[in-house]
Amino acid sequence: MVQLQRLAIAPSQLLPPHLSLTPEQHHYLCRVLRLGAGDRFIAMDGQGHWWLAELGADTSQAQVLEQLPVQHELPIAVVLLVAMPKGNGMDDIVRQATELGVAAIVPILSDRTLLQPSPQKLDRWRRIAQEAAEQSERQMIPELFEPHPWSQALARWHQSNADAYLCEARGNYLPLLEVLQFRRHPAQLPTWPDSAIVIATGPEGGWTEAEIGAAIAAGYTPVSLGRRVLRAVTAPLVALALIAASLESSCAP
Amino acid sequence: MVQLQRLAIAPSQLLPPHLSLTPEQHHYLCRVLRLGAGDRFIAMDGQGHWWLAELGADTSQAQVLEQLPVQHELPIAVVLLVAMPKGNGMDDIVRQATELGVAAIVPILSDRTLLQPSPQKLDRWRRIAQEAAEQSERQMIPELFEPHPWSQALARWHQSNADAYLCEARGNYLPLLEVLQFRRHPAQLPTWPDSAIVIATGPEGGWTEAEIGAAIAAGYTPVSLGRRVLRAVTAPLVALALIAASLESSCAP
Incomplete structure (x- = not known):
């Protein structure tokens, strides 16, 4: 299984299905991680929500595809x-x-x-x-x-x-x-x-x-x-x- | 296996084979734990040494019988x-x-x-x-x-x-x-x-x-x-x- 990269975002960046990226995030995803149009990553809003996201043709923008189940809690x-x-x-x-x-x-x-x-x-x-x-x-x-x-x-x-x-x-x-x-x-x-x-x-x-x-x-x-x-x-x-x-x-x- | 009671002692109380007990320790062993003459306990000197000890006929005194191996370290x-x-x-x-x-x-x-x-x-x-x-x-x-x-x-x-x-x-x-x-x-x-x-x-x-x-x-x-x-x-x-x-x-x- 390919391990998707994770990106911390602010909740205000997300207006589903649109996810706007800051210049720093864009640089990190495209320059540091070398992701391109259509590549996927995990966006985390720091409030316990994770989304599967995909870079757009304009890689300064992304779309959220679905919310991911996060399970950090113990089973009991x-x-x-x-x-x-x-x-x-x-x-x-x-x-x-x-x-x-x-x-x-x-x-x-x-x-x-x-x-x-x-x-x-x-x-x-x-x-x-x-x-x-x-x-x-x-x-x-x-x-x-x-x-x-x-x-x-x-x-x-x-x-x-x-x-x-x-x-x-x-x-x-x-x-x-x-x-x-x-x-x-x-x-x-x-x-x-x-x-x-x-x-x-x-x-x-x-x-x-x-x-x-x-x-x-x-x-x-x-x-x-x-x-x-x-x-x-x-x-x-x-x-x-x-x-x-x-x-x-x-x-x- | 009977679990022996442990007693913390000061190193100065021990002059092998003699172990002198303080009035508080004597009270603890004989009144609280209800041990009597000939009963055994473990004396620990707080410096990593343990001894098997036995109450004397005069229960304000004890004898140390042998030093016990203490194993607090991990096996590897x-x-x-x-x-x-x-x-x-x-x-x-x-x-x-x-x-x-x-x-x-x-x-x-x-x-x-x-x-x-x-x-x-x-x-x-x-x-x-x-x-x-x-x-x-x-x-x-x-x-x-x-x-x-x-x-x-x-x-x-x-x-x-x-x-x-x-x-x-x-x-x-x-x-x-x-x-x-x-x-x-x-x-x-x-x-x-x-x-x-x-x-x-x-x-x-x-x-x-x-x-x-x-x-x-x-x-x-x-x-x-x-x-x-x-x-x-x-x-x-x-x-x-x-x-x-x-x-x-x-x-x-």
């Missing part, structure tokens, strides 16, 4: 319950979790969480999620919930409609990747909001025994993220990277 | 070639790549790299790698190489003794996780430094066509990190998380 929703790390760590978590395809982020007040965020913090995290969603060409902006105490989070996001995992460094738990490879195939699951994967990562110092016990009682499967000690800001990204890759892998059972 | 070495992102992005990459078990980091000067780091920067990255290795209980500190132009890096780290992968967002390449699952089993490979996995991640804007072509000519397999657009600081972490999980997964072929 992933909800991240994340015990808030100290400092500004949540900024990085929200930004990178959004890049990695998360559907919702729930800041968790755990026994070892020091941070009690202000409403301004929550606004800030929502802005970061929106910006990151735009930059990474997401089609949806992840929902950022109010901080939840652990017991309330477990009551709301539990195992009945979701595969729920608790990441825990201590204890000889199975690696998350192995557990994911034995879970039901996404195609056999009902779709969001009826189904989701819920993944919980702990604070500096880890979950307390009581928190782990409560999660197991709520149907969470404890899993390991590997043999190394990860910081509270790194663990959610590792977990989401493994979930996304596993969901998008055709090797899944 | 992973070398990260990383096109330097703008700003202070390399700080985060070095810190998190170290947490994720990388053996060596090679900053790459690519066609689209804006950063030409000073020698002070390299010193700074080496300090970050050392600190992160200590915090994440690594047994080795990742080697931080001088920045290499892409062609020189390809001449030095190529496919002959390593599985080499190039992460590239454009192009319909197979997902890294799938490719890893079909590679040779680690046990069939010679050990470091004779063998390694080399993974290369690109700059903001991606690799140029010429850079991709040179990598393929050097034996690199182009791979995808998923359907979302990742920033240059996030891509290396996703790649390393997938490699580490794949190497430590007993599902590997």
